[in-house]
Amino acid sequence: MLEKTVFFRATAEADSLPKSVAEIIFSGRSNVGKSSVINALCSQKNLARISKTPGRTRSINVYSVSLRKWIIDLPGYGFARVSLQEKELWNKMMEECIIKRNSNKTVYIIVDAFVGPTELDFDMAKWLKEYNISFKIIANKCDKVPQNIPEDEIRSKAAECFGTDKSNVFTVSAKKRNGFSKLKTDILKFFNS
Numbered sequence: 001m002l003e004k005t006v007f008f009r010a011t012a013e014a015d016s017l018p019k020s021v022a023e024i025i026f027s028g029r030s031n032v033g034k035s036s037v038i039n040a041l042c043s044q045k046n047l048a049r050i051s052k053t054p055g056r057t058r059s060i061n062v063y064s065v066s067l068r069k070w071i072i073d074l075p076g077y078g079f080a081r082v083s084l085q086e087k088e089l090w091n092k093m094m095e096e097c098i099i100k101r102n103s104n105k106t107v108y109i110i111v112d113a114f115v116g117p118t119e120l121d122f123d124m125a126k127w128l129k130e131y132n133i134s135f136k137i138i139a140n141k142c143d144k145v146p147q148n149i150p151e152d153e154i155r156s157k158a159a160e161c162f163g164t165d166k167s168n169v170f171t172v173s174a175k176k177r178n179g180f181s182k183l184k185t186d187i188l189k190f191f192n193s
């Protein structure tokens, strides 16, 4: 369904993002696979640009699902080779994009299922909690996790670490395009609510 509805893609600065009534925001560490997740979610190959080089997604990518319903792809955090000034700009962008925009929103924090969540991911979750913004977790790169570790265990651990319910954690592999049906259902439920 999502693949049929995404019809528009744009790049924007945080303070000039179009108005929306509902938006899904993807956030996560640099190179965690945000672009790959968006492509898999929309069953497309090149909607979002994938790169082996961390920090490739620098501006905000906006995908419209329908009129005034958006998927927003934020630049990754935690990329080591950025200046303090760039980090400050990033923080400002988060504020403009997430806090100041008056829309119904859910943030999906994408984490690496193999490496596990990092302090920066927990900081992000803490910050969202402070502002009362709802967030969910996507554990990507599950294809790298040893097969004897059940995905249910990954979900339980992540839920515990982030202080959320297990139903708010999704395990996927963007590379293998596995695990996306539950995530799609969740996103469509949000957009249709």
Ligand SMILES: Nc1nc2c(ncn2[C@@H]2O[C@H](COP(=O)(O)OP(=O)(O)OP(=O)(O)O)[C@@H](O)[C@H]2O)c(=O)[nH]1
Pocket (backbone or CB within 6 Å): 028, 029, 030, 031, 032, 033, 034, 035, 036, 037, 049, 050, 051, 052, 053, 054, 055, 056, 057, 058, 075, 076, 140, 141, 142, 143, 144, 172, 173, 174, 175, 176
């Ligand atoms: N093994 C594996 N690799 C993946 C998966 N998803 C993404 N990758 C790889 O991870 C790297 C980064 O993917 P991107 O989708 O560009 O990541 P990003 O988070 O958008 O990157 P930034 O531009 O740094 O924000 C690429 O080499 C992908 O092929 C996955 O599910 N499994």
